[in-house]
Each structure stands twice: as structure tokens, then as C-alpha cells.
Amino acid sequence: MSQGVSKGQATRQAILGRALDIASVVGLDGVTIGRLAEELQLSKSGLFAHFGSKEALQVDVIGEASRQFVDAVVAPGLREARGEPRVRALIARWLDWEQRPGGCFFASATDELDDRPGPARDALAKAIRDWLDTLAHAARIAVDERHFRADLDVHQFAFEIWGILMADHMYGRFLKDPAHLDRTHVAVEELLARSRHRLRR
Amino acid sequence: MSQGVSKGQATRQAILGRALDIASVVGLDGVTIGRLAEELQLSKSGLFAHFGSKEALQVDVIGEASRQFVDAVVAPGLREARGEPRVRALIARWLDWEQRPGGCFFASATDELDDRPGPARDALAKAIRDWLDTLAHAARIAVDERHFRADLDVHQFAFEIWGILMADHMYGRFLKDPAHLDRTHVAVEELLARSRHRLRR
Numbered sequence: 001m002s003q004g005v006s007k008g009q010a011t012r013q014a015i016l017g018r019a020l021d022i023a024s025v026v027g028l029d030g031v032t033i034g035r036l037a038e039e040l041q042l043s044k045s046g047l048f049a050h051f052g053s054k055e056a057l058q059v060d061v062i063g064e065a066s067r068q069f070v071d072a073v074v075a076p077g078l079r080e081a082r083g084e085p086r087v088r089a090l091i092a093r094w095l096d097w098e099q100r101p102g103g104c105f106f107a108s109a110t111d112e113l114d115d116r117p118g119p120a121r122d123a124l125a126k127a128i129r130d131w132l133d134t135l136a137h138a139a140r141i142a143v144d145e146r147h148f149r150a151d152l153d154v155h156q157f158a159f160e161i162w163g164i165l166m167a168d169h170m171y172g173r174f175l176k177d178p179a180h181l182d183r184t185h186v187a188v189e190e191l192l193a194r195s196r197h198r199l200r201r
Numbered sequence: 202m203s204q205g206v207s208k209g210q211a212t213r214q215a216i217l218g219r220a221l222d223i224a225s226v227v228g229l230d231g232v233t234i235g236r237l238a239e240e241l242q243l244s245k246s247g248l249f250a251h252f253g254s255k256e257a258l259q260v261d262v263i264g265e266a267s268r269q270f271v272d273a274v275v276a277p278g279l280r281e282a283r284g285e286p287r288v289r290a291l292i293a294r295w296l297d298w299e300q301r302p303g304g305c306f307f308a309s310a311t312d313e314l315d316d317r318p319g320p321a322r323d324a325l326a327k328a329i330r331d332w333l334d335t336l337a338h339a340a341r342i343a344v345d346e347r348h349f350r351a352d353l354d355v356h357q358f359a360f361e362i363w364g365i366l367m368a369d370h371m372y373g374r375f376l377k378d379p380a381h382l383d384r385t386h387v388a389v390e391e392l393l394a395r396s397r398h399r400l401r402r
Contacts, residue, residue: 025316026316027312027313102315102316103315107312107371108312108315110371110374110375111228111308111309111312111313112228112312113375114303114304114309114374114375115226115227115303124375125375125376128371128375128376129376153387155384156384156387156388159368159372159384159388160364160365160368160388162367162368162371162372163361163364163365163366163367163368163369163388164361164364165364166363166364166367166368166370166371167360167361167363167364167367168364169367170308170311170329170363170367171360171363173311173315174311174314174315174325174326174329175326175329175330183356183357183360186354186357187357187360187361187364190395194391194395
């Protein structure tokens, strides 16, 4: 019985992993039970039994994206030393995540779900807020460690990091600008520098 | 005859205006000849005669967005005094544009067309490059006027402005964060300040 459950869970995980790959490239709306059934050579009725509806499937895909994001970005980042090293590690891991096929799933999905209230939008908003809070909290620790200046607005810091990554997303993914990573590194270093020191006016 | 042409053009303009409104809210893919025919109470065959195909229609919608963007953002910005006043005016007008229903059409459309080579993607990339060049050129003039520091990388400036506006887009449109405009203004003022002065290290 317990083996059955774990096999069922492994199957579910594999299906969601494939669904996330599709969603990262063609968008969440490209993930339909019909398409998944075809790609995985599973029956549509079996997939319906796993996920119930397209919207429930979308919520599960967002959950899978969050799980992978925590594994690939958050957890390794939090293993780094408190303060600026941890902030740098979180940003570097996020940049790696952004270079995956399709770019950052979360960034792309926001535009898709913008005007569609419902559980999928709520799940995505929660995942993004968690990530922005993680960045702000890491910056707060860097203030405590006196790596960053005492009056730094750590939520403003997270806002600006988000912006830099979205510029990287557009220059890299859409404009195919070969300089996008250089521009991103310059912007990140500049943000870190002014998180340590004030401007000379 | 010339009256006929101008009536045809006026009709065409009205159709594209409505198509852009739809695209801004539901995305370019939501703009189909069938939907437009229904909303405008025109015949599908008449619309096909005007636009030919869905992809040709998308290219025309992007053209209409560019025309409106130039009217609303670029032209008024370029009427301001050379240097920082012009840079500020361009950014302020862009922020106004971003607050329209659906947010900035260009920003949303990039994710939709990311992985779809073709004339619509090309038209959108050209429109975005034009705008980034306009920003960089305005910053270059601000350097010449000695409003900005001589060693400013004006393309980096445009990259970072794009990022700030995308953070505004996500915080405002998706997270519905009431502080999004305050955060955006802080980030813009900080970018302008460090375009004038170097960091104290």
C-alpha cells in the first residue's frame, strides 16, 4: 500500500515536472490534460483522476515550480554565510534559474494570469511574495551584519532586484542581446555598492 | 475616391484601436478576426479583406501600439528641454502609459511572442529597440548638456530604466501593491542621482 502511494507520488511528480517544462516554454495555458496525455502516453481519464481540472493542474504546476525553485535557488542560497554572501548567492542562483529554457517561469506566468482571478493566480502571487520576502530578509540580515548600510530599505532592494532580473529576462530572451548578462552584472554590482554606501551628491 | 480611401483608413484605424484594447488586456492571442467581428459588428469576410490573416492583424496591432506610444510618450517627451528634463519627461510619460488598463502592451507582448519567430515578433522587437534607443539617446544628450556624468553608460541606463518599469508592472498589475508607484519613483530618482554623481565608496 505504502509502495503504491509512493509510486503514485513519483508518477505525479514526473507528470508535473513535464507539465512545468511545457509551461516554461509555451505558457501555463499550453498545459492541457490532452497535451500532457499525448506527450506522456497516458490516458486522459487517468490524468483527470490525478488532477481533476485544468485549473487544479495549473495550481499543481505552480506548486512544482515553487518546489524546484526552493531546491535550486533558495535552499543553496540560505546555506551561504549570513549577510552579503548570502544575498549574492540568492541572486546568482536566480540568474542561473532564469537562463533555463523558457526563462523564469514565475516572471512569464505573471502576465498570463494578470487578469484572471482564481486559485492559480493566488498560488503564483504567494510564490512571488515568498521570494521577494526571502530577498528582503536576506538583505535585512546583511544590514544586521553591517555589510549593508543601516538605513537601507530592504523591500526597495527586493523591488530593484526584481526589476534587474526582468530586464535580463527581456534583453536575453526577447531581444537576444549577447550583452544581457554583462548588463545584469553591472546593475547588480551597482545595487550592492549603493546598499553598502550612500551616493556622493 | 480620396474620400473613400480616407473613410477606409478611418475604419481601419478604429478597428486596430479596438484590437489593441483587447490585446492589452487579454494578450495578442486574444485578438482574432472572429472576436473583432463580433465586438465591432462587422463581417468576418470584411475584416479578412482588411487584414488578411491573424498574423498580419497582429503585426498591424503592434504598429498601432507603436503609433499610440509615439503620440503619448515619445513626441511629448521630445518636446521637453534637452538633457535631464527630457529624460524625466520620457520616463514620466512611460509610467502614465503603463497605468493604462492591461499595463504596458509592449511588456506583456514580449512574453507571448518570446518563442514564436515571425513578423509579429520582429515588429515587436523593433518597436522595443526603438524605444530603448530613444531613452539612451536622451541620456546621451543629458551627458552632452553636462546634466549627467561624462562616463555614464547610456545603454546601461536604458536597461535599468526598463527593469524599474517592469518591477512597477509586476508590483502594480500582479501583486496589486499600493506602494508600487512610490517604489518606482524612489528607484527612478536613485538612478537619475547616480547618473549625475558617482557613488562614494
